[in-house]
Amino acid sequence: MTNRLPENPSLGHLKNEAKQLLRGVRAGESRALATAGGWHPGELSELRLAGAQLVVARKYGFTSWPRLRAHLAMVDEFARRPHEVGPSADSATEFLRLACLTYHAPASTETAARLLAAHPRIADASVWTMAAVGDAAGMARAVAADPASAQAHGGPFGWEPLLYLTYSRVTQSDAVGTVRVLLAAGADPNAGYLPEGLAPPFTALTGALGGGELGQPPHPRGLELARVLLRAGADANDGQALYNRGLLSDDTGYLELLLEFGLGRGDGGPWRARLGQVQDSxxxxxxxxxxxxxxxxxxxxxxxxxxxxxxxxxxxxxxxxxxxxxxxxxxxxxxxxxxxxxxxxAGASGTLRGLDVAEAAIMRGDREQVEQLLSADPGLARQILTRRRDLLINAAEYGRVPAVRLACALGFDVNARLPSTALHKAARAGHLPMVRALLELGADRLVRDHDYDATPLEWARSAGQAKVVELLSR
Structure with a gap:
């Protein structure tokens, strides 16, 4: 099985990896021999630097070292790190930084709106600010004077105007009209970037559809924008958009739209051509x-x-x-x-065995079957507790109140952090009955998760779950 490239991959780092591998093989180190043996076609006693580079390339899913080098050159062109951009003294640049989603923290749209109100000339400072505020008339004048500006990279994140438009969450005058102006002027409907140099790309379509782990809001006119982009040639096989939107409630509008425009079909578009096997088919x-x-x-x-x-x-x-x-x-x-x-x-197949049967019974809240299983195998509870540690957290995320109560009765820790707690998951999902049940069962509302060092209240607040915020604030 191939490995995923590290964040911000560099050719120098991978060259050093190949040299270290070669030294390890020549020294007879077991790990180096195992790695080289899994990917090198010839005798390891004859391994040279070119062969070690081939091993490194194959380890990361590339057929040759030159193909890996070409991939890194492409990554260097499209890699962006918007979450690392700090505050700017320039008001227009700072407005863009605050107004747009970066997916490492919620967009500071209220602060951006106040900055715009204090400095209204920000709105027409550049094609990027015009895109962020959805100024269709201003954009039409700008691209008429300079057609190349429709694809120009700039602003705090080095993005094209289309990305500032679809990732902005401040109030926009005419978002759909502005997108049409940009596309008519030659903007790429598949515009996007690679966060930390990694796939899948965050595209204009990704930005329009919103969602994500922090509960980022979709664009207010997200489905309209997405349809315009798809009609203009955006590829519907957008893995990041599917992931981000899939974390929101069980709506289907975005999915119906992507299926209509070719999800699961075609060649994957320009990003699949650039990324090859790194991008899912x-x-x-x-x-x-x-x-x-x-x-x-x-x-x-x-x-x-x-x-x-x-x-x-x-x-x-x-x-x-x-x-x-x-x-x-x-x-x-x-x-x-x-x-x-x-x-x-629909003809699907599958059979549960062993611990899976007990887990399924707990998740259904089927106390009777769980008791029967425990009676037949007294050691089953201990196995479930040690080998399915995240069961209670999953039940909370899915809103399974009976399952959570049953899991707690079996001995699951309601405050286990893996890396967040059940209460974090329920708070982000906005599931009030689950939040109440967890508090009743002893959930700690002040515990902080390991990833973001945030409380369940802060998770609820970042996801816009006002009723949960009210409950947890009491």
Whole structure:
């Protein structure tokens, strides 16, 4: 199995990796020999630097060192790190920094709006600020005077105007009109960047559809913008858009739109051509969408996928979230009975065994079956507690109140951090009954997660879950 390139990959770092591998092989180090033996076609006793470079290239999924070098040159062109950009003394630059999503923290749109109100000339300071505020008339004048400006890179993040428009979350005058102006002037509907130099890309389509781990809001006219971009040639096989929007509630509008415009079909567009095997193929992207929807128990999305001909009988093949399970098995494991029924009716296959049977019973809140399983195998509870440590957290994320109560009765720690707690997940999801149940069961509202060092209240606030914020603030 190939490895993923590290963040901000550099040719110098990979050259050093090849040299270290070569030294390790010549010194007889077991790890180096195992790595080289897995990827080198010849005798290791004859390994030279070129051979070590081939091993490194193959380790990261490339057929040759020159192909890896070409990939790194492409990465260098498209890599951006917007979350690392600091404050600026220039008001227009600072406005753009605050107004746009960077996916490492919520956009500071209120601060950006106040800055714009204090300095209204920011709005027409550049094509990038005109894009961020959706000034269609101003943009039309700008691109008429300089057509190349429709694709110019600039502003704090080195983005094209189309990205500032779709990632901005301040109030915009005419977002759809501005997109049409830019596209007519030659803007690339597949414009995007590689965060930290890694795939999948964050495209204009990604920005329009919004979502993500911090509950980032979709663009107010996201579906309209997405349709305009797709009609202009944006590729519907957008892995980051699927991931980000998939974390929001079980809506289907974005999914129906992507399926209409070719999700799961075609060659993957320009980003697949640039990234090759680093980017999932359209068929794999669609399969993983089915698996993800089954994992999360999103019945509306599963109906949508199956109605559009998506395959039902699919199996995870490497992604740790899927664990080698079929879509039906994932639905059963999560206690998602409606999704399991939809998949079964569509011809999906799958069978649960061992601990999976007990986990599925807990997730359904089926106390009777759990008691029967424990009676037949008294050591089962200890196995579940040690080998399925995230079960309670998953149940909280899916809103399974009976499952959470049953898991706590079996001895699961309601405040376990892996790396966040059950209360963090429920707070971000805005699931009030779950939040109340967790507090009743002893959840600590002040505990901080390991990733963001934030409390459940802060998670709820960043996700815009006002009712949960009110409850946790009492």
């Amino acid at each position: 359209p068929a794999r992207m669609l399969k993983n969408t089915v698996l993800t929807v089954a994992l999360r128990g999103q019945a509306g999305r599963m109906r949508c996928l199956l109605a559009h001909g998506a395959p039902a009988d699919v199996k995870g093949d490497g992604h740790p979230s899927f664990g080698g399970h079929t879509a039906l098995e994932l639905a059963l494991l999560g206690g998602h009975t409606e999704v399991a029924r939809l998949l079964t009716d």
